[in-house]
Amino acid sequence: MNTAGLARLRTKAREALRLRANERPVDGYEHHALVCGGTGCISSGCRSVKNALVDEIRKQGLEAKVRVIETGCMGPCNLGPMITVYPDGIFYEKVAAHAVESLVAGHFREGRPVNRLLHRCPDTGKVLARLPEIPFFNRQQRIVLRNCGIIDPLSIEEYIGRDGYAALAQVLNGMTREQVVEEMKKSGLRGRGGAGFPTGLKWQFTLQAPGELKYVVCNGDEGDPGAFMDRSVLEGDPHSVLEGMIIGGYAVGASKGYAYIRAEYPLAIKNFEAAIKSAREMGLLSIDILESGFGFNVEIRVGAGAFVCGEETALLHSIAGKRGEPRPRPPFPAQCGLYDKPTVINNVETWANIAPIILRGGDWYAGIGTGKSKGTKVFALAGKIVNTGLVEVPLGTTLREVVYGIGGGIQNGKSLKAIQSGGPSGGAIPAAYIDTPIDYEALAALDSIMGSGGLIVLDEDSCMVDVARFFMDFVQDESCGKCTPCRIGTRRMLEILTRLTQGRAGKEDVDLLIELANTVRKTALCGLGQTAGNPVLSTTRHYRHEYERHAVEKQCSTGACPMRIGPAQADNAKKQGGRS
Amino acid sequence: MPQQEPLYDHNQLTSYIEAHRGEPASLIQVLSQIQQAAGYLPKPVLVEAADALGLSLTEVYGTASFYAFFIFRPRGRHGIALCNGTACYVKGAAAVKARLEQELGIKAPDTTPDRRFSLDVVRCIGCCALAPVVTVDEDVHAGVDPEKVPGILEQYK
Numbered sequence: 156m157n158t159a160g161l162a163r164l165r166t167k168a169r170e171a172l173r174l175r176a177n178e179r180p181v182d183g184y185e186h187h188a189l190v191c192g193g194t195g196c197i198s199s200g201c202r203s204v205k206n207a208l209v210d211e212i213r214k215q216g217l218e219a220k221v222r223v224i225e226t227g228c229m230g231p232c233n234l235g236p237m238i239t240v241y242p243d244g245i246f247y248e249k250v251a252a253h254a255v256e257s258l259v260a261g262h263f264r265e266g267r268p269v270n271r272l273l274h275r276c277p278d279t280g281k282v283l284a285r286l287p288e289i290p291f292f293n294r295q296q297r298i299v300l301r302n303c304g305i306i307d308p309l310s311i312e313e314y315i316g317r318d319g320y321a322a323l324a325q326v327l328n329g330m331t332r333e334q335v336v337e338e339m340k341k342s343g344l345r346g347r348g349g350a351g352f353p354t355g356l357k358w359q360f361t362l363q364a365p366g367e368l369k370y371v372v373c374n375g376d377e378g379d380p381g382a383f384m385d386r387s388v389l390e391g392d393p394h395s396v397l398e399g400m401i402i403g404g405y406a407v408g409a410s411k412g413y414a415y416i417r418a419e420y421p422l423a424i425k426n427f428e429a430a431i432k433s434a435r436e437m438g439l440l441s442i443d444i445l446e447s448g449f450g451f452n453v454e455i456r457v458g459a460g461a462f463v464c465g466e467e468t469a470l471l472h473s474i475a476g477k478r479g480e481p482r483p484r485p486p487f488p489a490q491c492g493l494y495d496k497p498t499v500i501n502n503v504e505t506w507a508n509i510a511p512i513i514l515r516g517g518d519w520y521a522g523i524g525t526g527k528s529k530g531t532k533v534f535a536l537a538g539k540i541v542n543t544g545l546v547e548v549p550l551g552t553t554l555r556e557v558v559y560g561i562g563g564g565i566q567n568g569k570s571l572k573a574i575q576s577g578g579p580s581g582g583a584i585p586a587a588y589i590d591t592p593i594d595y596e597a598l599a600a601l602d603s604i605m606g607s608g609g610l611i612v613l614d615e616d617s618c619m620v621d622v623a624r625f626f627m628d629f630v631q632d633e634s635c636g637k638c639t640p641c642r643i644g645t646r647r648m649l650e651i652l653t654r655l656t657q658g659r660a661g662k663e664d665v666d667l668l669i670e671l672a673n674t675v676r677k678t679a680l681c682g683l684g685q686t687a688g689n690p691v692l693s694t695t696r697h698y699r700h701e702y703e704r705h706a707v708e709k710q711c712s713t714g715a716c717p718m719r720i721g722p723a724q725a726d727n728a729k730k731q732g733g734r735s
Numbered sequence: 736m737p738q739q740e741p742l743y744d745h746n747q748l749t750s751y752i753e754a755h756r757g758e759p760a761s762l763i764q765v766l767s768q769i770q771q772a773a774g775y776l777p778k779p780v781l782v783e784a785a786d787a788l789g790l791s792l793t794e795v796y797g798t799a800s801f802y803a804f805f806i807f808r809p810r811g812r813h814g815i816a817l818c819n820g821t822a823c824y825v826k827g828a829a830a831v832k833a834r835l836e837q838e839l840g841i842k843a844p845d846t847t848p849d850r851r852f853s854l855d856v857v858r859c860i861g862c863c864a865l866a867p868v869v870t871v872d873e874d875v876h877a878g879v880d881p882e883k884v885p886g887i888l889e890q891y892k
Contacts, residue, residue: 477762
């Protein structure tokens with residue numbers, strides 16, 4: 156296929172999608188019923204709802220009028236199974252299989268939406284029928300998630316109908332490698348995997364590195380507990396990642412790419428495999444893509460459950476079939492990466508940003524966000540929050556807007572205690588900082604990080620010492636053991652935190668804990684160790700009084716700790732010198 | 736209850752290995768395929784794999800044991816995985832774990848004597864919005880509390 160062929164296909168595919176843009180139908184259907192097939196909805200039973208919908212449409216003789224499409228994640232995971240019906244984008248939530256009959260009769264046969272399945276404003280009870288009326292959706296700006304929940308992830312035609320592979324065609328027909336890199340630099344895009352290194356610069360280093368053979372790698376490891384954006388993008392819009400990788404391959408002069416995806420994400424692997432297959436069939440992954448002379452190929456490598464493999468040098472070892480242990484940098488992968496060749500390695504979310512930046516220009520992207528943090532970021536909202544799920548907002552949006560505006564606030568009328576961002580490498584941001592604009596620098600100033608974008612909301616029932624213990628348990632378990640500070644330091648920290656939560660530690664232990672955290676931060680080999688102390692440092696900074704209470708009074712005010720001892724027992728414990 | 740070795744097709748496993756003969760970089764791919772087919776990594780097969788890929792057995796074990804995904808003992812017919820990611824943890828995964836262990840009479844990561852269930856605690860399966868989450872084989876059970884545990888187990892014979 157050449158560029159003209161792709162353009163013809165796009166015109167045709169776009170026609171089939173007109174209904175979903177609320178335009179006059181031309182494909183013969185009156186309705187498109189989109190059923191969310193994200194992992195969250197699958198566990199809520201969306202497959203049986205979809206089957207019931209297909210059966211019922213047949214039973215009521217409406218097959219010619221209604222088309223059912225299973226999409227990727229729509230976002231609000233707690234409302235599943237959900238169905239969006241076009242035109243108009245009528246949103247149905249928590250649809251049970253037995254409600255499908257009346258839905259089909261009401262909406263598709265009689266043309267009136269079924270009131271009781273529509274979304275209601277939690278405060279006023281007012282029905283909010285259409286997607287653009289619902290705060291969860293209308294306060295977002297979706298670039299990475301542009302197709303998630305709108306197209307069938309297994310259909311390359313639908314992706315093409317949404318301008319898919321148009322950026323690739325543009326790049327291959329008239330942009331030099333340097334121009335592509337320049338556009339990325341102009342956009343200000345920074346890596347979405349955690350560290351936030353400027354993507355354009357990374358590409359430039361790889362492009363300039365000497366050597367014929369270079370590689371492109373997609374980091375889809377996402378071992379970060381509390382994050383699921385990579386999973387949802389790979390599941391819901393795999394072609395956007397694939398297209399980004401091919402463009403990246405052209406830009407840096409690579410001909411081979413690897414997508415490293417966690418084994419724990421079987422649907423992501425399946426959908427990405429399907430994307431590779433259909434792109435091959437169309438000649439979009441070939442030795443002569445769009446007759447441009449540029450050839451590129453992508454293979455999947457399945458991760459095997461090691462958090463440290465998210466670290467780029469460890470990931471590259473893992474792709475090569477070895478233990479996923481990091482190595483010192485420099486040399487950086489841009490110079491010496493996979494099989495010692497120059498390698499550009501970016502996160503799933505970073506890759507999904509590439510095509511829109513090419514199509515709309517780096518200046519457009521740089522116009523979104525704040526000073527040094529450009530564009531949008533996808534966040535995974537979870538914990539004690541009303542609306543859980545995936546949201547994408549411009550950087551610079553406040554935590555308040557995300558937690559209250561989009562997330563609907565705290566569950567069960569409790570009060571917000573902290574927002575944990577960045578997973579085990581991040582920290583807890585106290586409720587007092589709720590008006591902080593989210594960007595790389597602002598979070599760092601609060602001893603937390605953007606990380607991959609997990610936001611876990613903690614309410615008044617959460618004990619910050621216990622949360623720090625939880626993360627330390629995680630990192631000491633996931634430490635690869637190669638360097639001593641991380642291997643032993645995290646274990647000693649875990650022991651202290653465990654004693655604190657059991658009422659068996661004293662005040663001096665808290666000081667020792669902080670000293671250890673700082674030492675490991677300065678001396679560990681890789682990002683895992685260097686950030687392992689962050690949950691400790693942020694909680695001791697912001698919640699020092701809780702640590703003191705655990706250490707001195709041997710009490711936890713939330714009751715979340717295993718000790719849960721009352722004041723009388725605490726007295727006894729004190730008499731025994733704090734050891735039980 | 737007699738311990739039965741699961742029947743795996745040795746020829747099939749050999750074919751995975753042979754397809755990558757002389758390619759040490761394919762070790763993880765090969766191990767994944769073996770585990771997918773056999774349910775675990777049987778020692779005789781690892782010996783064969785080491786030989787074919789041109790690695791020592793210690794290198795094979797060194798790599799395989801590094802990853803949580805690989806297991807060296809046969810598992811139960813149904814694999815239960817309790818998610819202990821942050822969201823699941825703050826929403827009460829610990830109580831669910833205690834109940835699972837009580838109902839099954841084993842501790843994670845073990846297999847019941849009748850080989851009906853294996854229990855594992857895993858780190859975040861990316862369903863944080865539905866916490867706490869337990870998976871049994873391919874099924875995801877969302878919003879699990881200790882009272883729901885017996886009902887879930889009942890579904891798997």
